[in-house]
Amino acid sequence: MDNCDLDKLSVNGAQLCPSFKPDITLYTATVPSSINSVKLDLLTSDSGASCKILFGDGSRTVNLSDGLNRIDIEVIAEDGTGKTYSIELTKLSASEASLRALAVEEHHQLHPVFSPDLYEYSCAVSFDCHVVTIQAQAPDHNMQVTVKEACSSGSVPLNVGDTLVTVQVTSPDGTNLQVYTITITREHIPFPVTFCDVKDQMMFECPVSLNAFYRPVSINQSDPKAIFSSPYIDMLTQRSKVHPFTECPLGDSWKVAETELDKRMSSALVNCFFAHRGCKSVLKLGEIGAHANDCPYKPPLALNTKDVTETNWYRKHFTSSSSWEIETKHSLQVGQRYFSHHS
The missing domain is CATH 2.60.40 (Immunoglobulin-like)
Structure with missing residues (x-):
C-alpha cells in the first residue's frame, strides 16, 4: 500500500x-x-x-x-x-508582553489595522457615542491586561473631543510591560451648546467659534493663556504661524492639548439642544449627544408645512391682514433738487 x-x-x-x-x-x-x-x-x-x-x-x-x-x-x-x-x-516566553487582538466594540475601525508590534492607534466615532468597550486579548492567559480608563463595568467613557485609552500588558513573570494606546475622537457636535452654569459657559467657550470647545488646545507659553478649538486654530495658523491675537510668531511645539479641560467640560451640565422646543432635560455634555438622538422634542427630518403654518406665531405675523405694514421711501437727489416719495 x-x-x-x-x-x-x-x-x-x-x-x-x-x-x-x-x-x-x-x-x-x-x-x-x-x-x-x-x-x-x-x-x-x-x-x-x-x-x-x-x-x-x-x-x-x-x-x-x-x-x-x-x-x-x-x-x-x-x-x-x-x-x-x-x-x-x-x-510563549514568561517575559513576553504583547496583545494578540485589539478592537473597539461596535465595529469601530482602528487606524492603522492592528498588529502586535504596533502600539499607537486612532479611532473615529460619531458625536453621540459617549462610551465604548475595548476588547484586548493576550496570546497567553498568564499575561495581565488592563484598560486603565475603563470603569468597573469594562466600558470607557469618552470626552467630547479626544480620549486617550491606554491598554497595559504585563508579562507572566512581571518583568516586562507593554503599553498600547488608542486615541478615540468624537465628531464635532453639530448643535449650539448651552451650559447650565454661566461660569461654565464662559470657561468652556471658544473665542473664535463662540461655541463649546472642540478638542481644545492652548498656545504654549501664551500669557494670558490662549485656548482654542483645534480645528479653528489650525485654520487661523494655516498660512502664517503667528498668534491670532498678538501676532507673535509661534515656535516649535506651540500647540498643547488641553485634555484635562476637555475632561472637565465633558462632565459639565448642559441643556438639551432642543430646549427651545420644550425639552427640560439637563445632562452632562459628554452624554447629551446620545440623548439628542431619542429626544421627543427633536424636530422631524422631513418638516411638515402645517407644523409651521398652524402655529400661533405664524398666524399672528403672516395670516393677519394687519400683520405687516411696510413703509417704503424712495429718494432721489439731482443737482440741488431733492425729491421724496412715500408709499
Missing part, C-alpha cells in the same frame, strides 16, 4: 492552524508560557503504515523550549512511500 497519510493529528492543549486535514502538511500552534510539554495524538490512515516523530527523543510527549519548536512527523507507507507533517509550535 502507498497510503502515507495521517488520519488524525492533534496537540494536547493547543489548537492547530489550520484545522487538520490529511492533505495539509504544515501547521502552526501557540501555547502559553506555563506549558512545558505537550502530547501528540496521531493515527495513520493505513494500519500498515508507520510514523516517526523527528523531535527530541522521538516520544509523543514533546518537551518545549521558549520560542519556536518545529516538530516533524514522518509517515512511511508499506511500499516505502513517505510524507512529512510539520508543526511549528511556539511556546
Whole structure:
C-alpha cells in the first residue's frame, strides 16, 4: 500500500492552524508560557503504515523550549512511500508582553489595522457615542491586561473631543510591560451648546467659534493663556504661524492639548439642544449627544408645512391682514433738487 497519510493529528492543549486535514502538511500552534510539554495524538490512515516523530527523543510527549519548536512527523507507507507533517509550535516566553487582538466594540475601525508590534492607534466615532468597550486579548492567559480608563463595568467613557485609552500588558513573570494606546475622537457636535452654569459657559467657550470647545488646545507659553478649538486654530495658523491675537510668531511645539479641560467640560451640565422646543432635560455634555438622538422634542427630518403654518406665531405675523405694514421711501437727489416719495 502507498497510503502515507495521517488520519488524525492533534496537540494536547493547543489548537492547530489550520484545522487538520490529511492533505495539509504544515501547521502552526501557540501555547502559553506555563506549558512545558505537550502530547501528540496521531493515527495513520493505513494500519500498515508507520510514523516517526523527528523531535527530541522521538516520544509523543514533546518537551518545549521558549520560542519556536518545529516538530516533524514522518509517515512511511508499506511500499516505502513517505510524507512529512510539520508543526511549528511556539511556546510563549514568561517575559513576553504583547496583545494578540485589539478592537473597539461596535465595529469601530482602528487606524492603522492592528498588529502586535504596533502600539499607537486612532479611532473615529460619531458625536453621540459617549462610551465604548475595548476588547484586548493576550496570546497567553498568564499575561495581565488592563484598560486603565475603563470603569468597573469594562466600558470607557469618552470626552467630547479626544480620549486617550491606554491598554497595559504585563508579562507572566512581571518583568516586562507593554503599553498600547488608542486615541478615540468624537465628531464635532453639530448643535449650539448651552451650559447650565454661566461660569461654565464662559470657561468652556471658544473665542473664535463662540461655541463649546472642540478638542481644545492652548498656545504654549501664551500669557494670558490662549485656548482654542483645534480645528479653528489650525485654520487661523494655516498660512502664517503667528498668534491670532498678538501676532507673535509661534515656535516649535506651540500647540498643547488641553485634555484635562476637555475632561472637565465633558462632565459639565448642559441643556438639551432642543430646549427651545420644550425639552427640560439637563445632562452632562459628554452624554447629551446620545440623548439628542431619542429626544421627543427633536424636530422631524422631513418638516411638515402645517407644523409651521398652524402655529400661533405664524398666524399672528403672516395670516393677519394687519400683520405687516411696510413703509417704503424712495429718494432721489439731482443737482440741488431733492425729491421724496412715500408709499
